[in-house]
Amino acid sequence: MGDLNDKQLGLDREITRRDFLNGVALTVGAAIVPAAFFLGCDSRQSEPEQSPEYYPPALTGLRGSHAGSFETAHSLRDGTFWQHAGTPTDTGESYDLVIVGGGISGLSAAHFFRKVAGPQARILILDNHDDFGGHAKRNEFIAGNRTLLSYGGTFSIESPRPYSTVAKALITELGIDVPSFHTYVTQDWFSSRDLRSRIFFDKETFGADKLVVNPAPLGVNETDSLQGVSTEAWKEFLAEAPLSPQAKRDCKRLYQEKKDYLPGLSSEEKKARLARISYAKFLTDFVKIHADVVRLYQTLPHSWFGVGIDAVSAQDAWALKYPGFQGMKLDPGFGPGQNYDTMWTKEAADYFFHFPDGNASIARLLVRRLVPDAIPGNSAADVVMARANYAKLDESRSPVRIRLNSTAVRVKHEGDPASAKEVEVAYARFGKTYTVRAAHCILACWHVVIPYICDELPGKQMQALHASAKVPVLYTNVALRNWTAFEKLSAGSVYAPGSYYGSLGLGLPVSIGGYQCPRNPEDSIVVDMNRYPCKPGLPARDQHLAGRTELFLTSFETLERNTRDQLARMLGAGGFDPARDITAITANRWPHGYSYEYNSLWDDFWLQGGETPCEVARKPFGRIAIANSDAGAYAYTDEAINQAWRAVGEITKT
Numbered sequence: 001m002g003d004l005n006d007k008q009l010g011l012d013r014e015i016t017r018r019d020f021l022n023g024v025a026l027t028v029g030a031a032i033v034p035a036a037f038f039l040g041c042d043s044r045q046s047e048p049e050q051s052p053e054y055y056p057p058a059l060t061g062l063r064g065s066h067a068g069s070f071e072t073a074h075s076l077r078d079g080t081f082w083q084h085a086g087t088p089t090d091t092g093e094s095y096d097l098v099i100v101g102g103g104i105s106g107l108s109a110a111h112f113f114r115k116v117a118g119p120q121a122r123i124l125i126l127d128n129h130d131d132f133g134g135h136a137k138r139n140e141f142i143a144g145n146r147t148l149l150s151y152g153g154t155f156s157i158e159s160p161r162p163y164s165t166v167a168k169a170l171i172t173e174l175g176i177d178v179p180s181f182h183t184y185v186t187q188d189w190f191s192s193r194d195l196r197s198r199i200f201f202d203k204e205t206f207g208a209d210k211l212v213v214n215p216a217p218l219g220v221n222e223t224d225s226l227q228g229v230s231t232e233a234w235k236e237f238l239a240e241a242p243l244s245p246q247a248k249r250d251c252k253r254l255y256q257e258k259k260d261y262l263p264g265l266s267s268e269e270k271k272a273r274l275a276r277i278s279y280a281k282f283l284t285d286f287v288k289i290h291a292d293v294v295r296l297y298q299t300l301p302h303s304w305f306g307v308g309i310d311a312v313s314a315q316d317a318w319a320l321k322y323p324g325f326q327g328m329k330l331d332p333g334f335g336p337g338q339n340y341d342t343m344w345t346k347e348a349a350d351y352f353f354h355f356p357d358g359n360a361s362i363a364r365l366l367v368r369r370l371v372p373d374a375i376p377g378n379s380a381a382d383v384v385m386a387r388a389n390y391a392k393l394d395e396s397r398s399p400v401r402i403r404l405n406s407t408a409v410r411v412k413h414e415g416d417p418a419s420a421k422e423v424e425v426a427y428a429r430f431g432k433t434y435t436v437r438a439a440h441c442i443l444a445c446w447h448v449v450i451p452y453i454c455d456e457l458p459g460k461q462m463q464a465l466h467a468s469a470k471v472p473v474l475y476t477n478v479a480l481r482n483w484t485a486f487e488k489l490s491a492g493s494v495y496a497p498g499s500y501y502g503s504l505g506l507g508l509p510v511s512i513g514g515y516q517c518p519r520n521p522e523d524s525i526v527v528d529m530n531r532y533p534c535k536p537g538l539p540a541r542d543q544h545l546a547g548r549t550e551l552f553l554t555s556f557e558t559l560e561r562n563t564r565d566q567l568a569r570m571l572g573a574g575g576f577d578p579a580r581d582i583t584a585i586t587a588n589r590w591p592h593g594y595s596y597e598y599n600s601l602w603d604d605f606w607l608q609g610g611e612t613p614c615e616v617a618r619k620p621f622g623r624i625a626i627a628n629s630d631a632g633a634y635a636y637t638d639e640a641i642n643q644a645w646r647a648v649g650e651i652t653k654t
């Protein structure tokens with residue numbers, strides 16, 4: 001922590017603090033929910049989503065897995081839910097398909113199902129959050145007379161593996177012209193203002209708070225490629241970094257030395273060896289660099305894997321072009337056990353598109369297809385500024401209904417799964433439990449949840465579902481009155497290996513569909529700050545569990561203090577005043593974030609080959625099919641779409 005007290009940090013300041021109480025929007029002091037809701041009235045008109053004030057994207061404070069979204073699932077996990085739930089109320093509703101999970105996978109599944117079953121097919125999508133999109137969430141901020149957009153989770157259309165034909169076709173059908181992306185980005189936004197990637201050394205880890213140029217950004221921030229690195233960067237870095245002379249010499253050596261640290265082995269043998277040791281171990285035991293340099297690079301791979309270099313293999317580090325392998329004579333090409341995220345191809349790299357609200361735009365385009373009245377407009381560009389009408393999502397006259405604030409608690413065939421004609425789905429909504437029936441059900445929700453809601457599945461499949469850990473992620477968006485401090489310090493993004501948030505930046509300057517990215521340093525802006533909580537030293541899955549627990553137990557007050565403190569320490573020299581300059585904070589907390597991707601350090605099957613847990617986990621069962629990006633153990637939007645396609649294929653094949 002820095003030297004500023006709560007008042008100086010601005011913790012007493014009036015910023016936008018609209019929050020959610022059990023999924024119901026409240027402004028401080030004034031409830032906007034009809035009283036009938038609290039009295040337990042069941043009529044649709046009195047439900048919170050019907051209120052014109054119901055607009056989750058504009059809510060700030062603790063978002064992501066917000067209060068009201070997870071308690072039911074946790075009580076299922078703890079075995080207490082049915083002790084208090086009572087007998088569910090039969091809604092009498094019957095569908096062709098019920099989908100559990102309103103993320104990109106669930107929404108895509110609905111889209112694909114309609115292609116087969118026709119536009120009149122009756123579909124219900126249930127999601128436990130107050131907004132649709134799953135991880136692909138939209139954050140809005142009001143700044144003066146304009147709206148600022150940001151992403152609460154999924155950042156962009158991008159995937160280390162090329163998009164499949166199916167996923168590409170869906171993106172095209174939604175009207176997104178991926179190759180046109182460059183026309184929406186202000187390419188010289190950073191360079192014309194001399195904004196550079198920086199490293200923030202913090203005094204707790206490195207002995208002094210200091211912002212220094214980053215001579216080798218290594219893909220930590222999405223805007224690195226637009227920022228460029230000056231020819232003087234290394235000189236500047238070595239002169240200013242608060243590292244010992246030995247650490248500086250080692251840092252230089254790490255990038256320059258062309259040494260084979262595994263002499264006598266073939267490229268294949270070296271890769272096999274590197275797949276079994278961490279990059280941290282490679283740096284320490286083979287390159288023998290100073291511990292401060294290891295600390296400097298500890299959080300480099302966080303945005304990929306949610307863990308640091310202690311839990312990422314040296315082979316993956318080599319593939320990510322981290323330093324130290326220049327003299328190793330490793331053949332290009334993928335080695336056994338390499339993680340998907342490190343298998344970049346040019347085709348994949350070129351397929352990139354970022355909307356100002358990230359892939360929430362994809363979710364919104366899908367919703368527009370499924371429930372046209374809910375989102376006005378007719379192009380991929382105009383969806384950016386379109387205001388969703390949440391009251392239209394769950395109308396009885398619509399063939400597709402999206403029911404938010406609804407956690408599926410039991411999915412069961414009516415009779416023997418082998419011959420049953422229907423599935424009954426029970427869900428909890430604002431303290432009550434209801435049932436609906438359907439000819440089919442697709443579970444497009446997180447795999448770790450499935451064993452608690454569907455106890456019919458075979459034991460081996462249950463185990464495989466349980467094995468699907470999730471990677472915890474915190475994306476905090478901070479609205480600032482202006483970004484003059486960034487300009488004064490020539491900082492476009494910051495890598496901060498010892499700080500609460502390991503990286504942050506000004507975001508991609510994209511203008512599309514009437515939305516204009518901020519132009520002048522005096523303009524308001526949203527800064528995105530990322531944290532991947534983990535516990536170095538443990539196996540990857542245990543690190544994720546520890547991080548998930550940490551994130552779940554951290555209050556918004558602590559998040560706010562950490563956010564203000566870090567910005568003050570990093571940007572203070574540029575005149576930044578957290579009390580004056582911060583206008584709103586939205587902390588998108590995802591304890592169940594990325595899908596877990598297999599890792600050669602811990603997952604033997606990944607090195608040896610054979611059936612993977614996700615292949616076992618996603619097997620169809622009777623009238624139930626299983627989607628979600630977890631079903632491919634690959635944390636990308638295209639996988640959510642691919643798995644939806646497969647699941648729909650399974651329930652519609654004759």
Ligand SMILES: Cc1cc2nc3c(=O)[nH]c(=O)nc-3n(C[C@H](O)[C@H](O)[C@H](O)COP(=O)(O)OP(=O)(O)OC[C@H]3O[C@@H](n4cnc5c(N)ncnc54)[C@H](O)[C@@H]3O)c2cc1C
Pocket residue numbers: 073100101102103104105106126127128129133134135136152153154155156157158159406407408409444445446449453473475590592593594595627628629630634635636637638639640
């Ligand atoms: C912070 C973050 C950033 C990311 N950035 C990118 C990126 O830039 N590009 C990219 O391609 N991918 C990115 N990803 C990964 C990508 O977001 C996911 O792979 C994809 O969106 C997953 O979609 P999904 O529908 O499979 O799952 P989800 O989006 O997780 O949706 C599943 C939904 O099911 C709900 N659910 C769970 N249990 C129940 C229940 N019992 N009842 C009702 N609903 C339930 C969940 O709450 C959730 O809303 C990111 C992920 C995170 C977390």
